[in-house]
Amino acid sequence: MPLSTNVTRPFSGSRLLLKFQRLHISSGVSSFTRGFAFHQGSRLPPGFSLSSRGSVFHRGVAISPRSFVFRTFSSSGFDFRSLHEVVSPNDYTKYYIPKPGEVLDFLNRHYQFPRKTNNDKVLKIKCPKCRPKKSNFFSIEINVNDGTYRCNECMTKGTWKDYMQLITKTSTFQVINSTQMGIGCPSYLSSPEEIEQYSNELQNYPKVIEKFENNHGITLTTLLAYKVGIATYCNIKSNSSIEISRQDAKELCITFPRMAPCFDDQDQDNILRYKVARIKAYSVEDYEFITFDPPSVHSGLFGYHLVPLECETIILTGNEYDAMTVYQETQIPATCLPNNGYQLPIEILPLLERFSKIYIWLNDDVQGQDAAEKFAQKLGIDRCLIVNTRCNNFDGPINASQALTMGKNLNEILSLAKPLQHEQILNFDNLKEAVYREVINPGQVRGISSKDLPALTQILKGHRPGELTIFTGPTGSGKTTILSQLSLDYCKSGVSTLWGSFEIPNIRLAKKMLTQFAGEDLSKNPGEFMNWAQKFQQLPMYFLKFFGSTEVSTVIDAMNHAIYAFDVQHIIIDNLQFMISEQGKFTDRWELQDRTISAFRRFATDKNVHITMVVHPKKDSRELLDMSSIFGSAKISQEADNVIILQKIESEDGDERYLHIKKNRFDGTLGAIPIEFIPNSLKIRHLRKKKFQEVNHLFADKQIFEKYSSNTKNWRSCKPFTRTIPVS
Numbered sequence: 001m002p003l004s005t006n007v008t009r010p011f012s013g014s015r016l017l018l019k020f021q022r023l024h025i026s027s028g029v030s031s032f033t034r035g036f037a038f039h040q041g042s043r044l045p046p047g048f049s050l051s052s053r054g055s056v057f058h059r060g061v062a063i064s065p066r067s068f069v070f071r072t073f074s075s076s077g078f079d080f081r082s083l084h085e086v087v088s089p090n091d092y093t094k095y096y097i098p099k100p101g102e103v104l105d106f107l108n109r110h111y112q113f114p115r116k117t118n119n120d121k122v123l124k125i126k127c128p129k130c131r132p133k134k135s136n137f138f139s140i141e142i143n144v145n146d147g148t149y150r151c152n153e154c155m156t157k158g159t160w161k162d163y164m165q166l167i168t169k170t171s172t173f174q175v176i177n178s179t180q181m182g183i184g185c186p187s188y189l190s191s192p193e194e195i196e197q198y199s200n201e202l203q204n205y206p207k208v209i210e211k212f213e214n215n216h217g218i219t220l221t222t223l224l225a226y227k228v229g230i231a232t233y234c235n236i237k238s239n240s241s242i243e244i245s246r247q248d249a250k251e252l253c254i255t256f257p258r259m260a261p262c263f264d265d266q267d268q269d270n271i272l273r274y275k276v277a278r279i280k281a282y283s284v285e286d287y288e289f290i291t292f293d294p295p296s297v298h299s300g301l302f303g304y305h306l307v308p309l310e311c312e313t314i315i316l317t318g319n320e321y322d323a324m325t326v327y328q329e330t331q332i333p334a335t336c337l338p339n340n341g342y343q344l345p346i347e348i349l350p351l352l353e354r355f356s357k358i359y360i361w362l363n364d365d366v367q368g369q370d371a372a373e374k375f376a377q378k379l380g381i382d383r384c385l386i387v388n389t390r391c392n393n394f395d396g397p398i399n400a401s402q403a404l405t406m407g408k409n410l411n412e413i414l415s416l417a418k419p420l421q422h423e424q425i426l427n428f429d430n431l432k433e434a435v436y437r438e439v440i441n442p443g444q445v446r447g448i449s450s451k452d453l454p455a456l457t458q459i460l461k462g463h464r465p466g467e468l469t470i471f472t473g474p475t476g477s478g479k480t481t482i483l484s485q486l487s488l489d490y491c492k493s494g495v496s497t498l499w500g501s502f503e504i505p506n507i508r509l510a511k512k513m514l515t516q517f518a519g520e521d522l523s524k525n526p527g528e529f530m531n532w533a534q535k536f537q538q539l540p541m542y543f544l545k546f547f548g549s550t551e552v553s554t555v556i557d558a559m560n561h562a563i564y565a566f567d568v569q570h571i572i573i574d575n576l577q578f579m580i581s582e583q584g585k586f587t588d589r590w591e592l593q594d595r596t597i598s599a600f601r602r603f604a605t606d607k608n609v610h611i612t613m614v615v616h617p618k619k620d621s622r623e624l625l626d627m628s629s630i631f632g633s634a635k636i637s638q639e640a641d642n643v644i645i646l647q648k649i650e651s652e653d654g655d656e657r658y659l660h661i662k663k664n665r666f667d668g669t670l671g672a673i674p675i676e677f678i679p680n681s682l683k684i685r686h687l688r689k690k691k692f693q694e695v696n697h698l699f700a701d702k703q704i705f706e707k708y709s710s711n712t713k714n715w716r717s718c719k720p721f722t723r724t725i726p727v728s
């Protein structure tokens with residue numbers, strides 16, 4: 001059958017001639033062997049779908065029923081991405097349903113003020129395509145619940161994500177990671193041939209196999225099915241001694257391959273095969289030490305090769321151990337999150353598109369269940385079921401691995417999985433489990449601790465989602481430096497972070513962060529650069545491409561996208577004044593600032609992310625800053641959950657700085673932390689005892705650290721001066 005057509009790229013507005021060709025892979029070089037031409041007007045073959053960027057999928061996998069792998073090319077040339085990259089990062093799952101209120105909020109923010117219709121669920125809006133011709137014509141009907149739309153004039157129609165992209169033109173390209181900035185290594189650390197051999201090595205390490213059996217109940221058969229292997233990786237410990245040559249700091253690792261579908265043209269049977277797309281390696285000695293190969297490409301899923309093509313159900317667990325346990329016990333294909341931590345990158349979503357039922361089986365604690373709800377939203381709540389391992393038995397197992405070692409029946413636990421509630425109104429019965437989880441996990445409710453500045457955790461009790469922190473201080477006092485360090489600190493604990501640096505270019509910020517990450521000035525030791533860059537690029541750290549004055553709505557769209565695409569939990573805006581400069585010429589500057597703060601405040605609450613916003617003080621003076629020095633009206637201090645001021649005390653012998661926590665809505669504890677700067681690593685730390693004694697008179701004059709100074713015997717265990725005020 002001649003297959004040739006002129007296929008319209010959905011909603012791009014341009015027509016793209018696509019020719020689907022069979023991919024030929026020989027000696028690592030792609031070439032096309034046989035071509036099909038599609039004639040205008042004909043359709044894609046049954047079962048095929050076309051992604052918004054032109055990739056062809058069959059039931060979510062880039063194949064045809066005859067196991068052909070297709071590629072697209074346009075007049076701009078061939079697209080020779082390797083198979084696992086065929087997945088477009090712009091692809092949203094077709095199952096996605098917006099959250100209640102999301103549609104209306106978006107329309108208002110983009111000045112698409114809708115008109116009511118007789119049907120409560122349907123609103124009328126202007127069509128962006130027809131509008132230039134008929135300026136007042138409300139020709140689009142949009143469903144406020146699921147966001148699907150249709151224009152009665154130009155017949156454009158699509159999903160909610162299509163409409164959003166039509167209006168904002170927001171894309172992944174506004175958010176980049178360190179690899180896209182040229183930091184680190186974009187390709188494999190080991191050769192693909194070496195990687196394929198890792199699984200054969202496992203049987204030479206009976207002690208490792210024994211540990212899996214004895215500690216986790218995972219059998220050799222399961223390990224072999226998942227192609228778990230053994231390999232040596234260099235320098236995966238973050239504290240590997242710098243004196244040892246990097247090549248010598250080898251670590252024996254257990255490898256967990258992420259598999260992606262592929263087609264080998266040499267193979268006459270035309271059978272779909274799977275290849276290792278990425279390796280996750282844990283040190284045999286210490287599971288805390290982990291590396292990925294390649295470091296930053298997110299592709300493939302653990303155990304994906306075990307899913308039969310016709311299978312419509314999959315279990316998504318938090319880690320490899322849980323996935324293997326669940327598969328072993330239930331015989332249902334099980335995979336795990338691709339990264340280290342609660343992230344489900346959009347590159348992975350198309351691999352999950354073919355499933356009509358997805359069990360999400362993460363840890364049954366506050367963070368795990370929050371993540372499960374977030375992923376269900378991302379994957380489409382109608383096809384997801386969330387597993388609660390404890391099954392209301394509150395001293396029950398927290399995850400699948402523990403359930404097996406406690407002798408529980410995993411099939412039974414799975415059968416009690418529940419869908420996520422659609423409704424906004426919940427009764428106490430719905431909330432009971434969540435409340436109990438919070439009661440028995442107080443540490444997780446408090447938030448993530450700072451490892452670099454424990455005193456900050458002592459006062460603020462941790463870094464929590466849903467809060468707005470205002471950070472201020474005199475010009476050039478080190479605000480960006482501290483936030484870079486703190487964000488890195490939380491990011492290392494798995495907090496996916498988005499930086500909006502409107503004042504300094506991303507590359508300079510990333511350089512500062514890399515120096516802090518390495519803990520040394522890499523320009524004095526350039527040989528170390530690549531090692532640190534490779535580790536750095538494995539962190540979930542993203543950057544907004546915007547610089548200087550940027551419309552708040554555009555920033556919010558990009559933040560929304562980053563939350564969907566990269567599961568961002570912490571957003572840093574540096575700084576408010578630069579972001580809104582040159583805007584609102586005819587409106588009051590303070591009013592614009594207030595409106596912006598309100599928008600970010602609402603965003604933090606709605607999306608359950610922590611936003612840290614740098615705000616310049618009203619004027620630079622040598623006096624210590626206070627809440628009233630921040631700027632504008634009292635709005636900012638009302639809206640913020642935390643206010644931190646970087647204070648600078650100038651003296652003839654130099655200056656001293658301390659972090660002043662002026663507001664803490666969580667439990668009201670306020671306090672001050674004297675800090676010192678280490679120029680070599682560009683990091684700050686608590687002021688050391690000896691130094692504190694030397695400069696104590698400066699603080700004593702200001703009556704900041706009375707309690708602190710009276711107890712300097714044992715500096716490390718000494719508490720910073722804090723006081724608690726009642727929370728309003």
Ligand SMILES: Nc1ncnc2c1ncn2[C@@H]1O[C@H](COP(=O)(O)OP(=O)(O)OP(=O)(O)O)[C@@H](O)[C@H]1O
Nearest residue numbers: 474475476477478479480481482657676677682684
């Ligand atoms: N605590 C500190 N002591 C001395 N120097 C510091 C300290 N913190 C940062 N620096 C240095 O001061 C310079 C300015 O730092 P940074 O850009 O972080 O300040 P900032 O407050 O964000 O500046 P701006 O007000 O322009 O936004 C940098 O060169 C940095 O290395």
